[in-house]
Amino acid sequence: xxxxxxxxxxxxxxxxxxxxxxxxxxxxxxxxxxxxxxxxxxxxxxxxxxxxxxxxxxxxxxxxxxxxxxxxxxxxxxxxxxxxxxxxxxxxxxxxxxxxxxxxxxxxxxxxxxxxxxxxxxxxxxxxxxxxxxxxxxxxxxxxxxxxxxxxxxxxxxxxxxxxxxxxxxxxxxxxxxxxxxxxxxxxxxxxxxxxxxxxxxxxxxxxxxxxxxxxxxxxxxxxxxxxxxxxxxxxxxxxxxxxxxxxxxxxxxxxxxxxxxxxxxxxxxxxxxxxxxxxxxxxxxxxxxxxxxxxxxxxxxxxxxxxxxxxxxxxxxxxxxxxxxxxxxxxxxxxxxxxxxxxxxxxxxxxxxxxxxxxxxxxxxxxxxxxxxxxxxxxxxxxxxxxxxxxxxxxxxxxxxxxxxxxxxxxxxxxxxxxxxxxx
Numbered sequence: 001x002x003x004x005x006x007x008x009x010x011x012x013x014x015x016x017x018x019x020x021x022x023x024x025x026x027x028x029x030x031x032x033x034x035x036x037x038x039x040x041x042x043x044x045x046x047x048x049x050x051x052x053x054x055x056x057x058x059x060x061x062x063x064x065x066x067x068x069x070x071x072x073x074x075x076x077x078x079x080x081x082x083x084x085x086x087x088x089x090x091x092x093x094x095x096x097x098x099x100x101x102x103x104x105x106x107x108x109x110x111x112x113x114x115x116x117x118x119x120x121x122x123x124x125x126x127x128x129x130x131x132x133x134x135x136x137x138x139x140x141x142x143x144x145x146x147x148x149x150x151x152x153x154x155x156x157x158x159x160x161x162x163x164x165x166x167x168x169x170x171x172x173x174x175x176x177x178x179x180x181x182x183x184x185x186x187x188x189x190x191x192x193x194x195x196x197x198x199x200x201x202x203x204x205x206x207x208x209x210x211x212x213x214x215x216x217x218x219x220x221x222x223x224x225x226x227x228x229x230x231x232x233x234x235x236x237x238x239x240x241x242x243x244x245x246x247x248x249x250x251x252x253x254x255x256x257x258x259x260x261x262x263x264x265x266x267x268x269x270x271x272x273x274x275x276x277x278x279x280x281x282x283x284x285x286x287x288x289x290x291x292x293x294x295x296x297x298x299x300x301x302x303x304x305x306x307x308x309x310x311x312x313x314x315x316x317x318x319x320x321x322x323x324x325x326x327x328x329x330x331x332x333x334x335x336x337x338x339x340x341x342x343x344x345x346x347x348x349x350x351x352x353x354x355x356x357x358x359x360x361x362x363x364x365x366x367x368x369x370x371x372x373x374x375x376x377x378x379x380x381x382x383x384x385x386x387x388x389x390x391x392x393x394x395x396x397x398x399x400x401x402x403x404x405x406x407x408x409x410x411x412x413x414x415x416x417x418x419x420x421x422x423x424x425x
Contacts, residue, residue, distance in 0.1 A: 050130040057137035061088060064144040067246060068151060069395075071295050075385025076152045077395035083147045083159050087167075090160060091140035094168030099139055100132055103172035103180060110184030113176050126181075135175070139167045148295030152382065156390055158375050162365060170361045174354055185350060187325055196332065196346055210261040210324045217260045217268035218253060224272030225252025225279075225304075232280050251279040251300050255308035258347075262312065262320040262333075271311050275304045306351050313344025 065084040105113025229248025255275035282299035316334035333339030369375040381389040
């Protein structure tokens with residue numbers, strides 16, 4: 001524990017006169033007891049904070065479920081809700097068996113971890129179960145995000161395979177590169193790789209101050225992106241659209257994630273504003289290319305996330321970088337803040353290698369699934385809806401104006417849903 005109390009009876013006894021040795025041993029014993037209590041309290045506080053953070057991250061699954069259910073057609077609601085639940089279920093097992101070991105097991109080359117499969121020889125000196133749960137919550141969030149891109153189009157078996165592969169291998173390797181102490185591009189490395197100065201532990205004050213700053217910058221970026229998207233899409237489409245606002249908010253959150261602890265609040269506003277423009281631009285490009293993404297997941301998390309990495313290389317502040325990652329001579333920070341271009345270069349390399357890795361691994365998996373006829377649902381199932389075709393019924397009673405072949409019983413006394421654009425009663 002940093003700053004632990006120390007006491008030596010040999011050093012203290014000359015100062016105490018008669019019975020000095022016994023008195024010194026007693027005092028040191030009491031100080032040792034106090035020190036142990038501080039150590040225990042610090043451990044409890046750290047684990048409680050980490051568990052609470054894990055619960056917050058896991059709560060995003062609820063948000064994903066609601067956003068997905070509101071964005072897909074009603075006849076696919078049960079399907080998309082089920083996939084969100086299975087992200088946690090399948091992801092939990094595969095991250096336990098393989099993912100955590102690949103992400104945070106020791107490595108000789110910085111590419112992939114090789115210890116703690118199935119949490120063997122765990123906990124370690126540096127990691128406990130609360131840390132595992134925290135990292136698992138992020139892994140299943142990555143799978144949940146991707147589910148929106150393939151909603152209404154893929155077979156359920158394909159989803160199970162891809163979700164397990166993503167949480168058990170693809171995502172963990174990336175997190176090893178950037179977050180494990182021995183990852184080749186990690187800021188926590190003990191030696192320099194990828195332009196970045198070696199890590200030295202930051203001060204407790206700086207790290208706790210960074211937590212509060214993180215909350216503020218994240219909030220401001222999301223708020224700015226939501227409002228910018230609201231008015232931007234109003235100018236383009238002529239409508240105030242709740243889905244656009246929700247996606248704009250998420251785009252601001254995704255963009256600020258990389259730099260939330262190392263930028264000023266005013267920079268977070270810039271981040272959110274640009275993130276909104278990136279989202280609108282990516283959506284327009286997807287429309288021109290006829291790219292099918294029901295939830296705008298690729299545009300939102302891919303486009304805005306990439307902007308967020310670039311944003312760090314431009315706006316990271318030297319004082320905050322030193323507080324969070326430890327002061328070190330020559331440490332790099334944002335280009336526009338006077339820190340040179342090496343950090344920006346490192347961020348660009350990250351974007352390239354992540355896109356390359358995910359494209360190579362997931363692209364290969366989807367190609368194999370397609371060749372085995374396990375990927376795409378049939379035209380009949382798509383028109384009928386996954387709920388009735390594969391899950392035995394609908395999430396709720398509705399009328400599909402695009403498909404009159406599906407008939408529903410008339411329920412006496414139930415409210416009647418209005419058709420789109422029909423006048424209000």
